[in-house]
Amino acid sequence: MNRIEIPESFELFGREIQVNIIPDLAMDTDDIGEAKLRYDEIRLQKSTEGYPISRDRQMQCYYHELTHFILNEMDYIFRNNKDEEKFVSAFSRLLYQAIKSAKYKL
Numbered sequence: 752m753n754r755i756e757i758p759e760s761f762e763l764f765g766r767e768i769q770v771n772i773i774p775d776l777a778m779d780t781d782d783i784g785e786a787k788l789r790y791d792e793i794r795l796q797k798s799t800e801g802y803p804i805s806r807d808r809q810m811q812c813y814y815h816e817l818t819h820f821i822l823n824e825m826d827y828i829f830r831n832n833k834d835e836e837k838f839v840s841a842f843s844r845l846l847y848q849a850i851k852s853a854k855y856k857l
């Protein structure tokens with residue numbers, strides 16, 4: 752399995768997006784990740800003693816929020832939120848699995 756990291760920031764069309772890992776995100780928002788599109792920020796729940804979260808789940812969440820950002824940059828419009836979440840969930844899981852399971856020649 753590849754060692755992949757969650758970055759501090761990344762760029763989309765030259766726009767810098769910050770990735771912040773926050774100790775009480777789940778308590779404040781009842782979610783473990785959010786894409787703050789207008790603030791150029793992805794927020795992820797930090798794994799804490801009171802709210803343990805596996806690395807895999809956090810990575811999956813990162814790719815989920817990243818996919819929201821990419822679709823937003825593409826001006827891709829879904830009919831409704833449910834359609835968007837369905838697409839984003841499936842696409843980001845597959846993307847993460849492909850990256851995680853990729854094998855390279857040494």
Ligand SMILES: [Zn+2]
Pocket residue numbers: 815819836839
């Ligand atoms: Zn989502």
